[in-house]
Amino acid sequence: MQGLNPIEPHIQKPTDCIAYLALRFPATYAQIASALLQISERVPEWRPQSVLELGCGPGTGILAAKSVWPGLASATGLDQEQLFLSLAEEILYGSQMALDATWVKSTVLKWVQSEEKTTYDLIIVGNVLNELPQEERDILIQKISSRSGGIVVFIEPGTNVGNTLIAEVAGMVSGVQHLIAPYIDNTLVENGDFWIHFSQRFQRPEFQRRIRQAMRESPLMASDWEDAKYCYVAWGNVPGQKTIWGQCVGHVEKQKGFLTIPVLTKEGVIHPRVLKRNKADYNYAKNIRWGELLESPITTS
Ligand SMILES: C[S@@+](CC[C@H](N)C(=O)[O-])C[C@H]1O[C@@H](n2cnc3c(N)ncnc32)[C@H](O)[C@@H]1O
Structure with a gap:
């Protein structure tokens, strides 16, 4: 876990954005779409109209949200990297999804501390927490719910660090907010030795498989499928939550x-x-x- 010191940004030059698109984007799309599908199963009648993705990168969470809830009408993507925002805009345009999109160049901290009062039905924070220093994480988690008109979801890779971060978020919001998923009946369960995480299989297109192959030491061709592991926590006040055991x-x-x-x-x-x-x-x-x-x-x- 990182302390108060600023964390070296993972994205530092334009080629980092392109590399992210080529390598990470299919996996993060798979994990976010999978987490959102799980949420939609918990609140089957919920139909969000607006989505905000903080640290949107190429707009991964926005694209995933639109595929889960086709009725989404507006999307806001916020990122500190202009190149990512431009790529997100281009990808969304190319997808021909009917979505009124706004792209905001800002830091997460500036956004959460601003006087702006707009709320969003769905707020997604995917694979960003691990890039924020502890102090910013705490402020974000404490304040984000005031900008939610529905559900907030944090998603991280299903790694030791990701699990610890998500457990930290769940611990901070539990008792204050209503936990929707993956917990049952708004009851926080300690992770303990068992990581509560999930897995989504996905298939890369051929050109991405070749990129992945180029990074492998083995001459054997990389499989055309991978499992994206992730953990997440979602909370909010949405009626019609499904009762499950x-x-x-x-x-x-x-x-x-x-x-x-x-x-x-x-x-x-x-x-x-x-x-x-x-x-x-x-x-x-x-x-x-x-x-x-x-x-x-x-x-x-
Ligand atoms: C790993 S990428 C995740 C992108 C996307 N959410 C996904 O899951 O594919 C992290 C993103 O967060 C952005 N980011 C990191 N720290 C940020 C900050 N303090 N404010 C705004 N954006 C930030 C990075 O520029 C990058 O686009």
């Missing part, structure tokens, strides 16, 4: 004669065991997907 937070593990499933419940992460001899329960449980919402408890006897 738990969410699968990892792969089903098959053992001799039984399987176990890691499930996030409001009591914590549990690992119910389903015996193979209970055929119907076993057949149901073995097909549970990582990330799947579980409406009722898994039968274990």
Whole structure:
């Protein structure tokens, strides 16, 4: 975790932006779209009209949000890098998505400390926290909800650092804001030794696969699929939240004669065991997907 000292920006020159587009963008699009889909499952009737992405880079979260909620009418992307904003504008234009977009060159800190009162239905902060010093993170997390008219979501890579950052955000907002996802019934669960994170498989187009290959030491061609791991937390005041018992937070593990499933419940992460001899329960449980919402408890006897 970084302290108060300014963090060296990851993006320092134009080629860094292009490299980000070529390499990271498909993965961050996959993780953000996947997190937003999970949120849409939790609040199936919610239809946001406006989205703001802080630290938008090439507009990743905005594009993902429009694919999950096609009714989105307006988008604001904020970033401190003009080249990223220009790329975001060009990509959105090329996508032909019907979205009234505004691009703002600013720092996150300036935005959150401004007198501006506009609120947004959906605010996305994707893969940015790890670039902010602790002091800025704290200010952002404390103030961001006042600019939300719906849901705020923070997403980070599913790494040790990403998990620690998201756990920190969840800890700061819990008790003050209503947690929507991935937690159950607004109940914060400590990460402990178990990282609550998710995985989204995605496929790169051929030219990106070749770029990735060029960075590998192995002469064997890189696979055309990858898994983007991520963790996230979303909160807000949106009616119609789906009632569920738990969410699968990892792969089903098959053992001799039984399987176990890691499930996030409001009591914590549990690992119910389903015996193979209970055929119907076993057949149901073995097909549970990582990330799947579980409406009722898994039968274990
Ligand atoms: C890793 S990229 C993430 C881009 C996009 N959200 C995504 O997930 O693909 C981080 C972005 O945050 C921007 N950024 C970093 N620190 C910032 C700050 N203090 N204010 C505004 N933007 C910032 C960077 O310029 C960069 O575009």
